[in-house]
């Protein structure tokens with residue numbers, strides 16, 4: 001009789017979102033091994049079933065183990081799930097690439113644009129590994145890790161140009177509290193996730209300046225408009241940006257104090273310097289690193305992205321908070337689109 005083994009996922013790494021997705025996949029019946037950089041994190045996961053660095057209060061499933069050895073993590077894996085800061089992806093992945101299996105599907109969880117190249121994470125993955133695009137997927141949506149670790153309901157989009165691969169990933173991470181939808185629009189999904197971090201910085205800045213919900217809603221709505229313009233110019237479907245990986249993520253991130261990007265922006269809006277805001281936020285804040293590259297894409301595609309422009313100029317110290325507000329409010333009048 002044929003024995004069907006569970007799907008196996010290697011999750012790199014044991015940070016906030018990596019741990020949450022590892023738990024989701026284990027709860028969905030997938031065998032999961034997490035690659036942690038620090039031995040004490042891997043040891044604690046294996047012995048106490050807790051990630052003491054990120055979620056010391058949450059029990060992890062028995063089917064989730066950890067290692068610091070990339071080769072051991074990448075043995076017979078069906079899925080390699082990547083969740084590290086986007087700017088370190090190229091270098092880290094190059095070291096792991098020789099261990100990746102021939103048929104492995106790579107799932108990117110990263111919401112950033114590479115600074116030097118303007119490439120999306122999935123593009124960096126295909127470039128570094130040589131794995132074809134139809135085996136590289138993106139999982140993105142309104143997914144604040146802390147809420148998901150508490151077992152609260154959430155949904156996301158799994159995008160892959162090969163729909164069958166997206167369905168396999170969907171099955172491997174569908175639980176009673178996590179509902180993945182499939183899509184073939186990798187570009188839209190990925191840009192929705194990356195650019196919302198820049199817009200969340202803007203919303204946080206407005207909140208930190210003491211501006212009200214009207215101003216914040218304006219930034220969310222016009223932020224979605226400029227994100228959609230860029231994504232469609234780059235080949236995305238507009239509907240993707242109206243979905244979980246676009247509007248959904250934008251709403252969650254721009255309204256939650258759990259968001260590191262929104263929080264970083266709030267600190268800036270309250271008058272903290274970039275260095276002070278960085279010290280106060282600590283975890284990965286992709287929007288700070290991706291704003292300039294997003295503006296670069298806007299220029300390359302001839303797209304007007306006024307909010308991204310203003311956030312980039314603020315981060316570069318080129319304008320003040322008052323000048324940022326004026327730059328957005330005193331633009332020439334135009335029709336809404």
Ligand SMILES: NC(=O)C1=CN([C@@H]2O[C@H](COP(=O)(O)OP(=O)(O)OC[C@H]3O[C@@H](n4cnc5c(N)ncnc54)[C@H](O)[C@@H]3O)[C@@H](O)[C@H]2O)C=CC1
Nearest residue numbers: 013014015016017018083084088092110111144145283284
């Ligand atoms: N935290 C969240 O709620 C969500 C995060 N994301 C995305 O997931 C990605 C990872 O973010 P988080 O897990 O939140 O960040 P984090 O700061 O919690 O964890 C980052 C992890 O990457 C590891 N790391 C850092 N530099 C590295 C390097 N050079 N090489 C290898 N590993 C390295 C760290 O050891 C840590 O385990 C980001 O792109 C973020 O936008 C997406 C959805 C939700």
Ligand SMILES: O=C(CO)COP(=O)(O)O
Nearest residue numbers: 141142143144259260261
């Ligand atoms: O992407 C996220 C929620 O979907 C997490 O947002 P932050 O990175 O701003 O915390």
